[in-house]
Amino acid sequence: MNNFKQTLYEALLVAFGKTLAKYNAFAQATILRDVGRELIDYLNRHGFAFEETGSADDLARLTELFVKNGFCEKLEVQPASRGQNFVWHNLYGREAYKELHEVSDNPFLACPLNLCLYYIADKNHKSMHLLNKSFATDGAVVESQYEVVDEEPLEQRKLDPLVIENARLYQLAREKAESLEKEVAQRVRAEAELQAQKQALEKEIEERKRVEREVENVHRQLVEASHRAGQAEVASSVLHNIGNVLNSVNVSTSLIGDRVRNLRLGNLARTADLIEQHRANLPQFLTEDDRGKRLPHFLAELSRHLNQEQTELAVEVAGLERAVERIKQIVAAQQTYARAPGVEENASIAEIVDEAIRVQACAAEKNAVLISVDIGPLPNARLDRRKILQVLVNLLHNARHACEQTSRADKQIIVRVRPDGDRGVLIEVADNGVGIARENLTRIFAPGFTTRASGSGFGLHSAALAAAEMGGSLIGQSEGPGHGATFILRLPFGAAG
Structure with a gap:
């Protein structure tokens, strides 16, 4: 084979x-x-x-x-x-x-x-x-x-000129072919490099998209956590204030109970029985019997006692009614805050400021913190009451805590509301509390940042997010520790009229 x-x-x-x-x-x-x-x-x-x-x-x-x-x-x-x-x-x-x-x-x-x-x-x-x-x-x-x-050099050879010309042309063609081959090889390499770069770029783009999705997801979770933290902050303030009011209610009900138990109704009942026993000879009993003779004086004293108890009970009941009304107002404010976000309604900034102050009023009074208001004339406008209330409750809550940490007697919070030129409205919440260190002014709105042991670190962050969602802004100012702080909420007319 x-x-x-x-x-x-x-x-x-x-x-x-x-x-x-x-x-x-x-x-x-x-x-x-x-x-x-x-x-x-x-x-x-x-x-x-x-x-x-x-x-x-x-x-x-x-x-x-x-x-x-x-x-x-x-x-x-x-x-x-x-x-x-x-x-x-x-x-x-x-x-x-x-x-x-x-x-x-x-x-x-x-x-x-x-x-x-x-x-x-x-x-x-x-x-x-x-x-x-x-x-x-x-x-x-x-x-x-x-x-x-x-x-032998080509020009010295004894050859047919046509053969020499053919050889020269063939050499030129070969050189051109080699040049084209090199160019094609370079282009192939360049295309391969471009393809590799394209694939690398596509991978990088895909990776960036993945990272962006993760960042967006984390941001969304952070925003939700901040909103929940803001809600928890308001709920905590509401419960704290209701607790303070309930303390007053407990005191009032205790006093009312003591006074009711101490009423001399037993003596009145015995007097009534005694009169009933001598109904047939009542004139003789009142003029001749020693018990009957003392009866008019006793009834006069008993009347004065009951009138005094009635007056004092009326005062306590009025205080109890005021406390119940305050609880109703606090609950109403919380119900306003609990409304779905992003719902605009026709309302006034003054009403919202008043609601926010009512949420903090009891705790402020208990700690001798005076809250005053300076509101200029502003028209009603369509606005997101819930978000504005969230921001103001948080600012008042922080201001109250800042004042409580000082030893000064004139603890004060001032809420100022005024037009922001032709652009919108400015709401300032200023306190004379402990103040903010300069290095912390750029950090106070960061999620999780707090200088208070009991703070969540999400209150101001959620407030800033709410302001941004309304197209506005929230900034903090302070001259440093011991000089108080001022927070300025700026809202465009689109949000606040």
């Missing part, structure tokens, strides 16, 4: 050799040189390195590399009158060379070694010329005589 790989190798030699034979000498030389260069480069990259020195020895060393790796069984190099005679024993692919010998003057054009030698010789400005060749009858021995000479 024939060896397919060897047959395929020989077929390639024949096909390449016959094709080369169709070209002129200059075209053949160019093709031989280019193919030889690619062959040597491939061998170098696959473990058959051939290190060029640029000397004439390169040809012999390259030939030795081929022979050592099975190109033929043995090679004899013999001196000749011109050049050298090479005797190849069992040359690999010899059947192909025999066939090419029948159709070409140079059957070794497609020989891999010949291609590589042509390239090396050309680099050293040498020319290889085949002077003679012969094949043994059995094909086992092939002889080739080569002469290597210095390359």
Whole structure:
């Protein structure tokens, strides 16, 4: 059975050799040189390195590399009158060379070694010329005589001008092709780099979108937490104030109970029984009996006592009614605050300020903190009562705590409301409490920041968010510790008329 790989190798030699034979000498030389260069480069990259020195020895060393790796069984190099005679024993692919010998003057054009030698010789400005060749009858021995000479300049050769022009044009075409190949390779590399950059950019964009989604989610959770914290702050104030009022209610009910229990109703009942017993002789009983004689004086004293108790009970009941009314007002304010956010209604800033003060009034009175109001004339407007109330309750709550932490007797909170030019309204909540350190003025609106042990750190943050949601702003001012603080809520006319 024939060896397919060897047959395929020989077929390639024949096909390449016959094709080369169709070209002129200059075209053949160019093709031989280019193919030889690619062959040597491939061998170098696959473990058959051939290190060029640029000397004439390169040809012999390259030939030795081929022979050592099975190109033929043995090679004899013999001196000749011109050049050298090479005797190849069992040359690999010899059947192909025999066939090419029948159709070409140079059957070794497609020989891999010949291609590589042509390239090396050309680099050293040498020319290889085949002077003679012969094949043994059995094909086992092939002889080739080569002469290597210095390359003659093209202009000195005695050649047909048309051949020279063809060679020149072919050289130009080859250089252009090489230039185009380099340009195509550069474009391919550039496209690959652009594709890689595009993929990296797409990944970066996707990562940024993911991070933005996470940030948006965290922000949404933070806003919700801030709103809940603001609601909790108001609820805490409401419960605290209701608790204070309930203390007053408890005191009043206790006093009323004591007074009712201490009423001299038992004596009145006994007096009534005594009168009932002497109904038949009542005039005689009142004038002759010692008990009857004392009865008018006793009734007068009892009347004065009951009138006094009635007056004092009326005072306590009035106080109890006021306390109940205050609880109703606080609950009403809380109900206003509990309305759905973002619902606008026609109302006045003055009413909302009054509601916010009522929420804090009891706690302020208990701690001797005076809350005063300075409101200029403002028209009613459509506004979000709940959000404004949230902000004001929080500011008043903080102001009250700031005042409670001072030892001064004149603890005071002032709420000022005035137009903000043609743009909207300004609401100031100023206190003469402990003040704010300068370094904290930029931090007080940050979520979680607080200087109070019992603070949540979300009150001012939620207030600032509510102000921003209404298209306004909230800022804090202080000259430092001990100088109080002022918070300014600015709302545009779109929110506050």
